[in-house]
Amino acid sequence: MKIKFTKQAIIERDQNIQYLLDEWNISVASQFLDEIDERIELLEKGILEGNYDTDLGMYRILIVSQITMHFVVENQTIFITNFWNNYKKPLWL
Template sequence: MKTVWTPLGLKSLDKTTNFIEEQWNEDVVDNFLDQLDERIEQLKRNPRIGPTYGQTEFRQLLIHPLVTLYYELKTDYISLTLVWANKKDPDELREELKRM
């Protein structure tokens, strides 16, 4: 199954990689992006790998202990919706997902 990034997904990925680079360095960003690519490949093979998030249609896939990818299963593709830093306020997460 193919994957498609939403505008919010791309924006949140960009914010996350910029934050990682500011805190650590480009090597850590590259490692994170490799982990993300591996997890997305797993997701393509098994779209239901991630558990659902609360009472929503979104699913969550842990990329790293500090980062989760939220996605939705569509008829023909997987919508990559949001990259989330797990230390952030969970109420903000719910608000972001409500807007989708």
């Protein structure tokens, strides 16, 4: 499977990284990126599928306790749509 990031996903990923750099350190930010890379690698190989959220109409995978990655699958491409802060209200509220 191919992986593509939406513009929104790139913005949110980068905002999370900047937050980690500002509030924590480069090691924590690097660890966050490693977690994302690990999940994407498993998705590409078909080892990890994620949980389908019927309310959102997309899949989700926990990256770290605070952040969930959402994605949709179209043909042979996985589109990463966003990185959601789990402490915010759900998208549909």
